[in-house]
Amino acid sequence: MKRILLLSFLLLSGWAHGQVFRAEVTGGIVGSQISGDELSGFNKAGIYAGLGVRTSVNQEFDLGFRIIYFQKGSRKRLKSEEPDSGFYLLRLNYFEIPLTLRYAISKSFYVEAGPSMGFLINSSEQDEQGELTYRRPFSDYDLSFMGSFGYTITKNLDFNLGYYQSIVPIREHASGAIYRLNQGQYSSVLTFTLLYTFKSNREEKPSEEK
Numbered sequence: 001m002k003r004i005l006l007l008s009f010l011l012l013s014g015w016a017h018g019q020v021f022r023a024e025v026t027g028g029i030v031g032s033q034i035s036g037d038e039l040s041g042f043n044k045a046g047i048y049a050g051l052g053v054r055t056s057v058n059q060e061f062d063l064g065f066r067i068i069y070f071q072k073g074s075r076k077r078l079k080s081e082e083p084d085s086g087f088y089l090l091r092l093n094y095f096e097i098p099l100t101l102r103y104a105i106s107k108s109f110y111v112e113a114g115p116s117m118g119f120l121i122n123s124s125e126q127d128e129q130g131e132l133t134y135r136r137p138f139s140d141y142d143l144s145f146m147g148s149f150g151y152t153i154t155k156n157l158d159f160n161l162g163y164y165q166s167i168v169p170i171r172e173h174a175s176g177a178i179y180r181l182n183q184g185q186y187s188s189v190l191t192f193t194l195l196y197t198f199k200s201n202r203e204e205k206p207s208e209e210k
Contacts, residue, residue, distance in 0.1 A: 021055045022200050024066065026160070028193030034074040034090060036173055036185040044090070046071025048191050054102070064100040069093075070118060072142075072187050087128040092138065092170070092187070094118035098146050110150045116164060118142035138171045142187060150195070162191040 027049040031042030052066030076088040098116035105111065120140050125132045148162030169184025178184070 020200055021053045023198040024052045024054060024064070024195055025198075026050055026052070026066070026068070026193050026195045028160075028191060030071065030189050030191045032072045032074065032187060032189040034072075034170070034185050034187055037074050037088070037090070039074055039076050039088065042188070042190050043077070044073040044075040046073065046189075048193055050096075054197070060104050062102040062104075064098075064102060064112070064114075066096075066098050066100070068096040068098065070096040070189075072189055087126075089124075089126050091124045093121040093123070094142060095121060096142075096144075100146070100148075102150075108152045110152075111148065112150065112160075112162075113145075113147045116144045116146045118144065136171050136174065139169070141168075142166050142170050143168045144187070148191070156197050158195040158197070160191070160193045160195050162193065164189040164191065 027047075030046045030048050032044045032046060033039065033042050048068060048070055050066055050068035050070075052064055054062050054064040056062050070093075072092040072094060073090040074088065075090070076086065096116055096118045098114060100112045100114040102110050102112045118141065120138060120142065123138050125135050144164045144166045146162060146164045148160050150158045150160045152158050165188050166186045170187055172184045
């Protein structure tokens with residue numbers, strides 16, 4: 001994991017060096033769910049936080065690279081009024097590396113899309129009896145496709161509504177069965193974030209008097 005993060009940082013630094021780029025800091029909350037767990041709804045809250053850089057391709061398109069701490073999972077609350085109700089909580093913590101292409105719809109609105117590679121840090125799974133010790137392992141990686149819609153609040157601050165959908169299974173079904181495109185369990189995540197963009201590294205400066 002340390003090697004992956006170091007490589008990501010070096011790539012980030014190398015790509016940014018010599019380019020006209022803008023550094024970003026982002027943070028917010030997420031709602032997530034896991035397919036195949038017989039639950040529905042984005043009931044597992046989590047944290048989304050990280051940094052990145054963005055560079056312009058032309059007046060309409062930007063390319064972006066981010067390193068994100070991303071909490072995913074699934075949750076079912078125990079309902080005391082329902083005697084047969086059960087509790088379930090799955091926590092999945094990732095370092096996520098999304099590569100994004102941004103298209104400016106107007107001065108205030110834009111859309112982003114691209115692949116996102118997640119590296120699993122740790123996981124935990126529990127029910128009403130406590131931690132589940134005998135459970136199916138999760139993949140160390142989560143390849144997703146992300147799309148988002150952004151609104152520019154101020155010159156440097158944006159609100160972003162995003163959606164991440166894994167395109168490879170994060171683990172097998174309990175039965176081990178597969179059917180066509182359904183190869184196992186997949187994660188789906190809604191993100192609600194704020195994005196702060198710093199000034200360009202090549203912002204024009206006043207010329208010095210000779």
